[in-house]
Amino acid sequence: MNDQNKQYLQIRNQLVAALAAERFKAQSKLPSERELSERYGCTRVTVREALMQMEAEGLIYRRNRRGWFVTPPRLVFSPTRKLNFMQMVDEQNRQGETRVASAEVVIGDADTCCELMLVPGEKIYEIIRIRSLEGRPVLYEFIYLSQSRFPDLLDQPLAQSLTVLLQDHYGERIAREQIRITSATIDPRATEALEVLPGRSGVCIRRCRLNPKGEPVERDVEYWLSDAIEVQVDTH
Amino acid sequence: MNDQNKQYLQIRNQLVAALAAERFKAQSKLPSERELSERYGCTRVTVREALMQMEAEGLIYRRNRRGWFVTPPRLVFSPTRKLNFMQMVDEQNRQGETRVASAEVVIGDADTCCELMLVPGEKIYEIIRIRSLEGRPVLYEFIYLSQSRFPDLLDQPLAQSLTVLLQDHYGERIAREQIRITSATIDPRATEALEVLPGRSGVCIRRCRLNPKGEPVERDVEYWLSDAIEVQVDTH
DNA sequence: TCCAACATCTGGTCTAGACCAGATATGTCA
DNA sequence: TGACATATCTGGTCTAGACCAGATGTTGGA
Numbered sequence: 001m002n003d004q005n006k007q008y009l010q011i012r013n014q015l016v017a018a019l020a021a022e023r024f025k026a027q028s029k030l031p032s033e034r035e036l037s038e039r040y041g042c043t044r045v046t047v048r049e050a051l052m053q054m055e056a057e058g059l060i061y062r063r064n065r066r067g068w069f070v071t072p073p074r075l076v077f078s079p080t081r082k083l084n085f086m087q088m089v090d091e092q093n094r095q096g097e098t099r100v101a102s103a104e105v106v107i108g109d110a111d112t113c114c115e116l117m118l119v120p121g122e123k124i125y126e127i128i129r130i131r132s133l134e135g136r137p138v139l140y141e142f143i144y145l146s147q148s149r150f151p152d153l154l155d156q157p158l159a160q161s162l163t164v165l166l167q168d169h170y171g172e173r174i175a176r177e178q179i180r181i182t183s184a185t186i187d188p189r190a191t192e193a194l195e196v197l198p199g200r201s202g203v204c205i206r207r208c209r210l211n212p213k214g215e216p217v218e219r220d221v222e223y224w225l226s227d228a229i230e231v232q233v234d235t236h
Numbered sequence: 237m238n239d240q241n242k243q244y245l246q247i248r249n250q251l252v253a254a255l256a257a258e259r260f261k262a263q264s265k266l267p268s269e270r271e272l273s274e275r276y277g278c279t280r281v282t283v284r285e286a287l288m289q290m291e292a293e294g295l296i297y298r299r300n301r302r303g304w305f306v307t308p309p310r311l312v313f314s315p316t317r318k319l320n321f322m323q324m325v326d327e328q329n330r331q332g333e334t335r336v337a338s339a340e341v342v343i344g345d346a347d348t349c350c351e352l353m354l355v356p357g358e359k360i361y362e363i364i365r366i367r368s369l370e371g372r373p374v375l376y377e378f379i380y381l382s383q384s385r386f387p388d389l390l391d392q393p394l395a396q397s398l399t400v401l402l403q404d405h406y407g408e409r410i411a412r413e414q415i416r417i418t419s420a421t422i423d424p425r426a427t428e429a430l431e432v433l434p435g436r437s438g439v440c441i442r443r444c445r446l447n448p449k450g451e452p453v454e455r456d457v458e459y460w461l462s463d464a465i466e467v468q469v470d471t472h
Numbered sequence: 473t474c475c476a477a478c479a480t481c482t483g484g485t486c487t488a489g490a491c492c493a494g495a496t497a498t499g500t501c502a
Numbered sequence: 503t504g505a506c507a508t509a510t511c512t513g514g515t516c517t518a519g520a521c522c523a524g525a526t527g528t529t530g531g532a
Contacts, residue, residue, distance in 0.1 A: 056437040057421045065494050065513045080471045176472035183462035185293045201292040226419035233469050235316045236412035301483050301524050
C-alpha cells in the first residue's frame with residue numbers, strides 16, 4: 001500500500017496544509033474528531049490515526065478530553081548554560097510561568113538519598129513545581145534537597161530560581177551537573193497537571209547538581225511534554 | 237472510570253506480570269495480537285491499546301508486521317565522554333554492530349553547509365550508518381563532512397570510529413561538540429532499516445563537532461529508537 | 473541442494489456503530 | 503450577581519467484524 005493511499009495520511013496532509021495556510025494559530029483548537037470525521041467522510045478511528053500521527057510529529061497536542069490544539073514552538077533548553085528557566089524563556093521571547101504545586105518534608109527514597117549521598121530514610125524537602133509556556137503546562141518537576149543542609153527552605157520564595165536562592169541565602173553554589181535524558185512515560189502524579197492521560201510518554205530529565213567540591217546539593221526529576229522542548233548541550 | 241476498570245490496563249498489567257515472571261526474555265516475541273485477544277476475551281483494538289501502552293513505557297517494541305518483542309536495556313550514551321560507540325557498548329557488556337548503508341559525495345543542503353560553514357551547494361560526504369545492539373537496529377545516522385578537507389575519505393574503513401580516523405589519518409582532532417536532542421518522527425529514509433513504520437517518533441540527536449580552533453569538522457544527525465537510549469551528560 | 477512459487481501468519485488500516493467520564497457551557501434559582 | 507444543577511460537547515474506551523500488504527515458512531521442482 002502506497003503511503004498516499006492511506007486515508008489517515010491524506011487527512012493528515014490536508015490538516016497540515018490547513019495549518020500551514022495559517023487558518024490555525026498556535027494553541028488554537030482544531031475541530032472535534034466527530035466534525036472532522038464527517039468532513040472527511042470516514043470514521044473517528046481514522047481521524048484519530050491522522051491526529052495521532054500529527055501528535056507524533058509534534059504538530060498538535062491534546063488536552064485530555066478538551067480537544068486537539070496546535071503546538072507552539074519548542075523551548076530550547078540549555079542545561080550547560082548558567083541560565084534559569086525564566087531567563088531562557090525571556091531570551092526566546094516566550095511567556096513563562098512557574099507554580100509551586102507542593103513543598104514539604106518527606107522521607108527520602110533510596111534513589112534520592114543515594115544521589116544526594118544521604119543516609120537512607122533521611123528527611124528531605126520535596127518541592128513540586130509546574131512550569132507553563134503561554135499558559136500551557138509543559139513541565140512538572142520534582143526537586144529534592146537535604147533538610148538539614150538548608151534550614152527554613154520552605155519559607156523562601158520557591159517559585160523563583162532555586163540556584164539563585166541557594167547561592168544568596170545559603171552560600172551554596174552549583175558548579176556542575178550530571179544529567180540523564182530519556183524518553184519515558186510521564187509520572188502519574190504529573191499527568192493531571194500536564195493535562196495528559198496517564199501512561200503517555202514524554203521527556204524525562206534527571207539532574208544531580210553538585211557544588212564546587214563535588215558534593216551533591218540538589219536532585220531534579222523533570223517531566224517535559226515531548227513536543228515542548230529541545231535540549232541543547234555544548235561540551236568541551 | 238477508575239484506571240483499574242480499563243480493560244487495556246488490566247491486560248497490560250497481566251502482560252507485565254508475565255514479563256516479570258521471566259516467561260519472556262529480552263528480544264523474545266510476544267504472542268500475536270489475535271492470540272492475545274482470544275486469551276483475554278476482547279477485540280484486537282483493546283489488545284493493541286495495551287501493547288501500545290507498554291510500547292510507550294519502553295517495555296516492548298514492534299518490528300513492522302513481524303510482531304511485538306521485549307525491549308532490551310537502554311544503552312547509556314554519553315556524548316561528553318571521549319568514547320566511541322564500540323567502547324560504550326563494550327563497557328556496558330552489550331553486543332554492538334555497525335553497518336555502513338551508504339557513503340557518497342552529495343551536494344550539501346542549506347542546513348548542513350551552514351553548520352559546517354561551507355558555501356551553499358558545496359560537495360560534501362554523506363555517510364549513512366546503521367548501528368545495532370544484539371542484532372536489533374537502534375540507530376540510523378547521517379554523517380556529513382567537507383569533501384575538500386578530507387580527500388579519499390570514502391576509501392577508508394567507515395564502519396569504525398570516525399573520530400579516530402579523522403585524528404590518525406587527517407590529523408584533525410575533535411575538541412568539542414554542540415548537541416541538540418529532541419523527540420521527533422524518525423526520518424523516512426531510516427524507517428525501513430529500523431523496522432518501524434514511517435511517522436513513528438524517536439529521539440533525534442544532532443551534533444556539530446568542532447576542532448580545537450572551533451571550526452566545524454563534522455555534522456551528525458542521528459535517529460535512535462526512543463526506548464534504546466539514555467543520554468547522559470556531565471557539565472561543568 | 474537450492475531456489476521459486478505458494479500458503480500462511482503478522483501487524484496495519486478501516487468501517488459503523490456504542491457507551492463512558494470528564495470538561496464546559498447553559499440555565500435556573502436564590 | 504453568584505452558586506449550583508443540568509445538558510451538551512469532548513475525547514477515551516470498546517465491540518465485531520473486514521480486507522490489505524509485508525514477512526515468513528513450506529513445499530515442490532530443477
